[in-house]
Amino acid sequence: MKPTHLFILFFFGLFLGTLSLSTFADTPLYARLGGKSAISKLVDGFLTSLSSDPQLMANPKLREFKTQVDRKRLHKQLTERVCQATGGPCKKEVLKLNVEPPNVRLNPLDWLAVVGDLQRSLDEKKIGQQEKTELVLLLMQAR
Numbered sequence: 001m002k003p004t005h006l007f008i009l010f011f012f013g014l015f016l017g018t019l020s021l022s023t024f025a026d027t028p029l030y031a032r033l034g035g036k037s038a039i040s041k042l043v044d045g046f047l048t049s050l051s052s053d054p055q056l057m058a059n060p061k062l063r064e065f066k067t068q069v070d071r072k073r074l075h076k077q078l079t080e081r082v083c084q085a086t087g088g089p090c091k092k093e094v095l096k097l098n099v100e101p102p103n104v105r106l107n108p109l110d111w112l113a114v115v116g117d118l119q120r121s122l123d124e125k126k127i128g129q130q131e132k133t134e135l136v137l138l139l140m141q142a143r
Contacts, residue, residue, distance in 0.1 A: 028087030029134050033127065036088060040079045045121040047075060055113035061104055085138055115139065 033039055050056060051066050083090035106114070118139055122132045 029131060030083060030086040030088035032131050033086060036079065036083050036090065038125070039082050039086070039088070040075070042121060042125050042127070043075055043078045043082060045124055046118055047071065047078070049117035049121050050114065053113050053117055055109055056117075059104065059110070086135075 030036075030039070033042065057063050057066070080090045115136065118136065119132070122135065127135070
């Protein structure tokens with residue numbers, strides 16, 4: 001398993017910006033998710049879920065990063081990355097975080113926790129099955 005250079009929260013967003021999206025429908029995923037405002041709410045739920053996940057917070061490096069990172073800045077960058085990766089009009093913007101992210105190796109249980117947190121966030125926002133599948137595929141490609 002490859003090491004990541006960011007807390008799992010940031011890991012998701014950082015690599016999304018480099019992915020090409022192959023949509024399953026004529027309408028871009030960005031529009032089907034409800035645009036930037038809806039994506040922002042989805043990212044917020046995902047960050048909340050990740051930061052309270054006992055499996056992920058068992059890692060001392062991730063716990064420390066969680067307490068030191070500027071959540072607003074992280075949220076903005078993740079929202080922009082998801083917006084861009086899903087076919088939205090967002091521009092790739094590089095924001096420096098206020099702390100250096102830890103080098104973390106994701107073990108299989110951590111990875112399952114990330115995917116589970118994404119699924120829960122999508123369920124809470126009542127995202128359709130097709131859109132869920134596309135977002136999970138984006139996450140899997142980022143891995």
